[in-house]
Amino acid sequence: MKYNLKTPAVILLADGTVFHGKTTQPFDSNRKGEICFNTGMTGYQEIFTDPSYFGQIMVTTNAHIGNYGVNTDESESDSVKISGLVCKNFSFTPSRPNSDQSLEQFLSDAVLPVIFDVDTRALVSHIRKHGAMNAIMSTQIDDLKTLAEELSQHPSMKGLELSSKVSTKEAYTIGDKLSDHRIAVLDLGVKKNILRRLTSRGGYVKVFPYNTSFDEMMDWNPTGIVLSNGPGDPEPLPSAIEVAKQCIKNEIPTFGICLGHQIIALSVEIPTLKMHNGHRGINHPIQNLSTGKSEITSQNHGFTIDKSSTVNNPDVEISHVHLNDQSVAGIRIKNKPCFSVQYHPEAGPGPNDATYLFDDFFSLMSTAKVKA
Incomplete structure (x- = not known):
C-alpha cells in the first residue's frame, strides 16, 4: 500500500x-x-x-x-x-x-x-x-x-452521556457456570480485562446493558455486582445511580471501577466534577490508607468526585488517595459491602499493583454468602 x-x-x-x-x-x-x-x-x-x-x-x-x-x-x-x-x-x-x-x-x-x-x-x-x-x-x-x-456545534463532555454508545445491547455470560461466585456486571463501557480478572478467579459473569434495572440484575441471583468503567459524564446515568443505591440499601457486595466509582459516589449524594485535564497514564501513584502502602496504577478519567463532600459524608470512608494531587482515588461505604476505586485495577495496559482489589471483592462475596 x-x-x-x-x-x-x-x-x-x-x-x-x-x-x-x-x-x-x-x-x-x-x-x-x-x-x-x-x-x-x-x-x-x-x-x-x-x-x-x-x-x-x-x-x-x-x-x-x-x-x-x-x-x-x-x-x-x-x-x-x-x-x-x-x-x-x-x-x-x-x-x-x-x-x-x-x-x-x-x-x-x-x-x-x-x-x-x-x-x-x-x-x-x-x-x-x-x-x-x-x-x-x-x-x-x-x-x-x-x-x-x-x-x-460539537457538545461538551460535561453533561454528555456516552455509555449507551459502547454498552452491550444484550446480556451475555462468560466463565464457569458452576461457580459459587455469580457476578453481575453493569456494562457502562466495560474493558475485557475486567472480565478476564473476574473469570480467572473462577467467577461466573453475566454482563448487562448499561440501563438494566437493579431488579432485572437480581433476577439472575448474583452474589455480587460490578459497576464498570465507561466514557462521558456520570451524572446523566440515573438508572445506574439507582442500581448503586439499591445495591447499598440491600447490602449486595458491590465493586465500582472508574465511572462505576463515580456512580457509587453520586448514589450517596457526593457530587462529581469535571477535571482540568484528567488523569490518563499507567504510572499514577496511589496510596492505600488502610495499609499505608503505595501502588502504581493505570488511570483514565476526566471526572472526579468532590473531596470535601466525601470527607464530610458520615457514611463514606476514603480508602485511597492520588499522591500527585491528593484527589480521592477510592472509597468504602461504611458498614456496607460496597467499595470503589477511581483507577483501573485490571490494568491492560499498566502495572498489576492493584489487582488485589479483585481478591478483596471475591472475599467480600464469600463473607456475605456465609452470613446469608
Whole structure:
C-alpha cells in the first residue's frame, strides 16, 4: 500500500489554537472530540480500544507509536473507540514477531484518522495549561473558519452521556457456570480485562446493558455486582445511580471501577466534577490508607468526585488517595459491602499493583454468602 506522507493535516482546538502535521490516509470527514493525552510508554492498542475513551481525540506523549504493531488478543473491546489519534512519530512497519498486523492497517480498517509529525510536547503543554477541550482533525487546512464553526456545534463532555454508545445491547455470560461466585456486571463501557480478572478467579459473569434495572440484575441471583468503567459524564446515568443505591440499601457486595466509582459516589449524594485535564497514564501513584502502602496504577478519567463532600459524608470512608494531587482515588461505604476505586485495577495496559482489589471483592462475596 502506498501513502502520500506529505498530505498536510491540522488539529484546531476550541480556543483557536492550531497544530499542524501529516496524515496517514485521506479523511472521509472531519473528526471531532474532546482532546486529551495519555502518558503511557506502551499499551497503545489497549488505549485505543478502551471504551472509556469513546468521543475523545487521543494525543500520545510517547514519541513512537506503532513500532510493535497490533495483536488481536490485546484489544480491550471489539473495535477502536477513540475519535482520532495525534502523535509525533508513526511507525508503519511493526518489529514484534507476534504482531498480527501493523497499527496503520488496524486503524485504517477502523477508518480512524491519524495525524502525525505533530509537536506533541507543545500540544500536551497547551492542554495541561488550558485544560481539556474540544478539537477537530481535518485535512482542510485552508479553511479554519469553517472548521471552527463546525467545531462550535460539537457538545461538551460535561453533561454528555456516552455509555449507551459502547454498552452491550444484550446480556451475555462468560466463565464457569458452576461457580459459587455469580457476578453481575453493569456494562457502562466495560474493558475485557475486567472480565478476564473476574473469570480467572473462577467467577461466573453475566454482563448487562448499561440501563438494566437493579431488579432485572437480581433476577439472575448474583452474589455480587460490578459497576464498570465507561466514557462521558456520570451524572446523566440515573438508572445506574439507582442500581448503586439499591445495591447499598440491600447490602449486595458491590465493586465500582472508574465511572462505576463515580456512580457509587453520586448514589450517596457526593457530587462529581469535571477535571482540568484528567488523569490518563499507567504510572499514577496511589496510596492505600488502610495499609499505608503505595501502588502504581493505570488511570483514565476526566471526572472526579468532590473531596470535601466525601470527607464530610458520615457514611463514606476514603480508602485511597492520588499522591500527585491528593484527589480521592477510592472509597468504602461504611458498614456496607460496597467499595470503589477511581483507577483501573485490571490494568491492560499498566502495572498489576492493584489487582488485589479483585481478591478483596471475591472475599467480600464469600463473607456475605456465609452470613446469608
